[in-house]
Amino acid sequence: HGFVRDLAVVLCVAAVTTVLFQRLRQPVVLGYLLAGLIVGPHLFFQLVGDTGTIQTLSELGVILLMLSIGLEFRFAKLVELGPSAAFAAVVQVGVMLWLGFSAGHLLGWSGRECLFAGGIVAVSSTLLIRKVFTELHVEAKIREIVTGILVFEDLVAVLLLAVLGALSAGEQLDAGVLGEAALRLGVFLALTIGIGLAVVPRAMRAILSVKRKETVLVASIGLSFALALCADKAGCSQALGAFLAGMLIAESGQGEWIEELVRPVRDMFAAIFFVSVGMLIDPRLLAQHWPAVLVLTLVVLVGKVAGVSFGTFLTG
Secondary structure (H helix, E strand, O other): OHHHHHHHHHHHHHHHHHHHHHHOOOOHHHHHHHHHHHHOOOOOOOOOOOHHHHHHHHHHHHHHHHHHHHHOOOHHHHHHHHHHHHHHHHHHHHHHHHHHHHHHHHOOOOHHHHHHHHHHHHOOOHHHHHHHHHHHOOOHHHHHHHHHHHHHHHHHHHHHHHHHHHHHOOOOOOHHHHHHHHHHHHHHHHHHHHHHHHHHHHHHHHHHHOOOHHHHHHHHHHHHHHHHHHHHHOOOOHHHHHHHHHHHHHOOOOHHHHHHHHHHHHHHHHHHHHHHHHHOOOHHHHHHOHHHHHHHHHHHHHHHHHHHHHHHHHOO
8 A cells, every 4th residue: 555655645746836837827747846955855844655666666767768769759850860869979078078177177076977077078968858858849850860869879878878887886987887888889780780670660550450559558568568678687778679669660650650549648648757757856965065066057958958959060
């Protein structure tokens, strides 16, 4: 009964806060974050008994959101956007790594801490941006360009996590760590795309021929979880695996219809994901480290706009 109680508290509080932010004409994501702050352990008293369960459910939200994003993309579209999106992503990540490292140095942090600061501000939240873009009805062309950049940012994030993970474990930074991570990522992408294109679209067409929405929904979500697990085993992010699952399913030619089918399930678990992020917010830590928060916020607001604008301008 504790699990049901926690889930009821999270969803009920989130419903109230999202209605409030809709009335204020603000993104409902802010309502989810506020709900997480209210039910989390850092404000007055903890309303949720088992935060671990909520965190687990939030991982399902990540997978379903990335599946939904992948369903909007076909490989032809990603190949079309690839060169310009990859270049813009590399420029932006390079600029933000430098700015984050410099900000950390300005704040008197160690070299390792400065590298982590650069990594933190270099990569954007694909889920957050897509959620806000959907609410603001941003035009399709802009969504495609931004999503393309975010996809390549996520690939860079896999390499950054490998390097920063090695540093946090006390290892020395060398080309071997980066090379191993790049090789693992390349093999995973090659195998997933190669085998997936040969199998998944045909399988989905066969499932679609049954003409049962329930079967299509179960098959699509099942595949996204399977590829998310494979990505995790390969040392990549679960989000990347779910995104690839969506793209492979979209090759069946029914990506938009399947995306509509997945949307209600996705929205519920996505809400839990954003609430779980809000539960991590500790106002006392924000007050304690306000200079670093202010500096890094300015770095993101100025550096992201400048880095992405410069990269996309150079690609036309």
